[in-house]
Amino acid sequence: MAEYINRIEEIDYHDLLEKSIEKKRQGYRLSQACAAYSGGKLELSYSFADDETLELVTFRLVIDKETEIISLSEVIPYAAFYENEMKELFGVNIQLIEPDYKNKLYRINTETPFVPKGE
Amino acid sequence: MKKRSIVPYGPQHPVLPEPIHLDLVIEDEKIVEAIPSIGFIHRGLESLAMKRDFNQMVYVAERVCGICSFGHGFGYCEAVEDIMKVEVPDRAKFLRTIWFELSRMHSHFLWLGLLADGFGFENLFYQCWRIREKILDVLELTTGGRVIFSVNKIGGVMKDITPEMAVAISEMLTSVKKELKQIVPIFMEDYSVRSRLEGVGVLTKEQAHTLGCAGPFARASGIGADMRTLGYGAYKELDFEIITSDKGDCYARCDVRIREIFQSIDLIRQALDKLPEGELAAAVKGNPNGESFIRIEQPRGEAVYYVKANGSPHLDRMRVRTPTFANLAGLCETLKGADYADVGLLILTIDPCISCTER
Numbered sequence: 001m002a003e004y005i006n007r008i009e010e011i012d013y014h015d016l017l018e019k020s021i022e023k024k025r026q027g028y029r030l031s032q033a034c035a036a037y038s039g040g041k042l043e044l045s046y047s048f049a050d051d052e053t054l055e056l057v058t059f060r061l062v063i064d065k066e067t068e069i070i071s072l073s074e075v076i077p078y079a080a081f082y083e084n085e086m087k088e089l090f091g092v093n094i095q096l097i098e099p100d101y102k103n104k105l106y107r108i109n110t111e112t113p114f115v116p117k118g119e
Numbered sequence: 120m121k122k123r124s125i126v127p128y129g130p131q132h133p134v135l136p137e138p139i140h141l142d143l144v145i146e147d148e149k150i151v152e153a154i155p156s157i158g159f160i161h162r163g164l165e166s167l168a169m170k171r172d173f174n175q176m177v178y179v180a181e182r183v184c185g186i187c188s189f190g191h192g193f194g195y196c197e198a199v200e201d202i203m204k205v206e207v208p209d210r211a212k213f214l215r216t217i218w219f220e221l222s223r224m225h226s227h228f229l230w231l232g233l234l235a236d237g238f239g240f241e242n243l244f245y246q247c248w249r250i251r252e253k254i255l256d257v258l259e260l261t262t263g264g265r266v267i268f269s270v271n272k273i274g275g276v277m278k279d280i281t282p283e284m285a286v287a288i289s290e291m292l293t294s295v296k297k298e299l300k301q302i303v304p305i306f307m308e309d310y311s312v313r314s315r316l317e318g319v320g321v322l323t324k325e326q327a328h329t330l331g332c333a334g335p336f337a338r339a340s341g342i343g344a345d346m347r348t349l350g351y352g353a354y355k356e357l358d359f360e361i362i363t364s365d366k367g368d369c370y371a372r373c374d375v376r377i378r379e380i381f382q383s384i385d386l387i388r389q390a391l392d393k394l395p396e397g398e399l400a401a402a403v404k405g406n407p408n409g410e411s412f413i414r415i416e417q418p419r420g421e422a423v424y425y426v427k428a429n430g431s432p433h434l435d436r437m438r439v440r441t442p443t444f445a446n447l448a449g450l451c452e453t454l455k456g457a458d459y460a461d462v463g464l465l466i467l468t469i470d471p472c473i474s475c476t477e478r
Contacts, residue, residue: 004349006412029331031414032423032440047412047423051344058412078331078448099154106158106477114166 004054008045013061013069016046020072023048023057030072031056033082035090037116038062042092044069065115071097081105089114121146126459130159134237134463137473141466145459153454155447161477168437173199173407173428176437177271183439184475185266186229189222190417191439191475192271194424197351199273201411202428203403209353210397211275216353217288217390218262218270220383224295225254225266226418227376227383230470231306234373237467238315243305250298257291260284275400285391292384299380306373316370320453320465323367332449333442334420335379336469338363339371346416357389372468406432417442419470441475 011019020030031049035042044061063069071094072079084105086092091112103111124145130138138159144152167179180195181188193215200207232247255265261284262268270278280288306312322332327340337344338361345361347354362378364371407428414423420442427436446469453465 008410008412027328029328031331031421031445032425032438034425034436034438034440036427036436036438038427038429038435043427045412045425049414049421051342054349056412056414076331078445081444081447101156104156104158106161108158108161108163113163116169 004056006056008058008060010060010062013044013063013067016059016061017070017072017075019059020046020048021075024076026050027052028055028057030076030079030082033072033079033086035086035092035114037090037114041065042067042090044086044092046072065091065093067093069094071095073098088112091115123151128462132463135466136233137471139466139471139473141454141462143454143459143462148459150454150457150459150462153451155451157447157473157477159477160474164478165437165439168426168434170433172432173434174273174432176434177273178269180437180439181267181269181271183441183478184472186226187222187417187419187422187441187472187475188267189218189271190415190422192269193219193352194413194415194417194422194439195426195437196271196273197415198411198413198424198426199407199428201413202407202409202426203273203405205274205401205403207275208398208401209395210279211399211401213353213356213390213394214276214278214280214399215271216357217280217387217394218258218268219352220387220390221254221258221288223418224380224383225251225258226470227380228254230376230418230467231302231373234464234467235306237464238312240305240312243302246298246302250295250302253291253295257288260287272400274403275398277399279399280394285394288387289391292387296381296384299377303377306377307370313370315461315464316373317368319369319461320457320468321366321368322449322453324365326452327367327449330448330452331445332420333445334417334470335372335375336420336442336446336449339375340367341365344421346414346421349414351413351415353390353393354386356393357386359386369464369468376470406430407434417475419443419472419475420445439475439478441472441478443469443472443476446471447476 028048228251235243324341408430423440425438
């Protein structure tokens with residue numbers, strides 16, 4: 001495998017917006033964002049890629065499911081698709097997504113289907 | 120101010136191969152804004168990771184999409200192998216690379232056919248799909264399957280390519296290359312075809328970067344990103360140059376994909392020449408415990424595979440970020456200012472795969 005950086009960096013959820021803006025200014029693009037449940041907590045992963053160095057840096061946020069997260073869509077417009085998905089499938093409480101599909105990105109009849117039973 | 124109307128487009132439309140819906144805000148015949156909505160074929164495949172054995176998930180990953188099937192299995196296996204520190208045998212890496220490039224070829228031919236159909240050239244559409252059949256025949260010969268062929272497993276592959284099969288692949292490549300050369304002038308030089316593609320749906324390099332676009336769609340706008348340069352599989356052993364264009368229009372997207380077919384032919388030939396002897400798969404013991412982000416270059420662009428495992432046979436999370444998901448924002452941008460008549464072509468030129476996108 002070629003040498004390149006692929007690391008996960010744990011950050012406080014308050015720092016997400018600032019660190020994402022910093023990555024954008026450095027020329028990175030948001031490669032993906034996703035959620036996972038682990039140990040009763042929500043794990044959010046925002047991966048930023050640099051296409052020149054092939055570096056992939058993933059910001060990891062571990063939060064309670066009630067915690068409010070600010071949307072990145074104002075600074076990274078296409079983040080809205082990822083955020084709508086996280087909100088709809090995992091119930092992540094993301095505020096001010098633009099556009100907010102209001103849980104209609106996927107036309108499913110189950111509310112937050114990826115939340116483990118009992119959570 | 121001109122009167123604005125909203126015209127619904129899709130999810131079922133004669134020119135759309137995939138179920139995506141767009142609300143098109145138009146002034147006269149010009150698109151002012153496009154608002155996408157998906158979700159018609161969400162199957163919740165990722166959630167099966169919590170219910171199925173991690174080995175069974177290879178088959179689920181392969182069924183995320185028909186056309187990108189091999190790549191999805193490949194990417195998922197790479198992620199699990201990365202967690203388990205499995206050293207895949209060199210022969211398996213080369214075999215994976217050969218089948219992946221054959222998949223890219225048949226995907227690009229499928230797209231070329233759909234594009235030809237989209238601009239009303241049915242004869243060209245049939246030619247492209249006829250040539251594609253030769254690639255599918257070789258996939259059937261070497262794996263037993265034509266589109267979803269399930270040869271990946273954690274640790275390597277389940278099928279081999281014999282010397283006789285290698286000869287058949289080589290002969291197919293020669294034949295396909297010859298026939299592709301015959302149809303390239305129609306796509307690239309024919310006046311009526313160029314009139315539908317040139318200068319249509321321009322996406323600048325800055326826009327492609329700002330909107331996080333991926334794959335041939337981004338490379339046609341001058342973004343020099345191709346995940347094969349990461350060196351997974353056997354790519355680090357092969358001579359490879361990223362194909363780009365700086366025009367950013369539909370013509371450039373067509374040009375990039377055609378040149379990528381020629382490149383795939385070259386990569387397969389290189390891999391066949393260098394195919395090492397050895398085992399097909401490494402022994403895998405225990406269950407994965409840890410997490411990994413892996414990126415590969417699917418025919419439609421960068422795909423991201425995230426696997427989080429807890430030491431049990433079931434995974435905490437398996438996530439696939441497909442290239443079409445990344446290209447939706449770019450698609451909406453190219454539609455702004457476009458003629459209503461070009462909407463179908465513009466959607467086609469991102470090579471959308473909504474089945475992948477919704478999983």
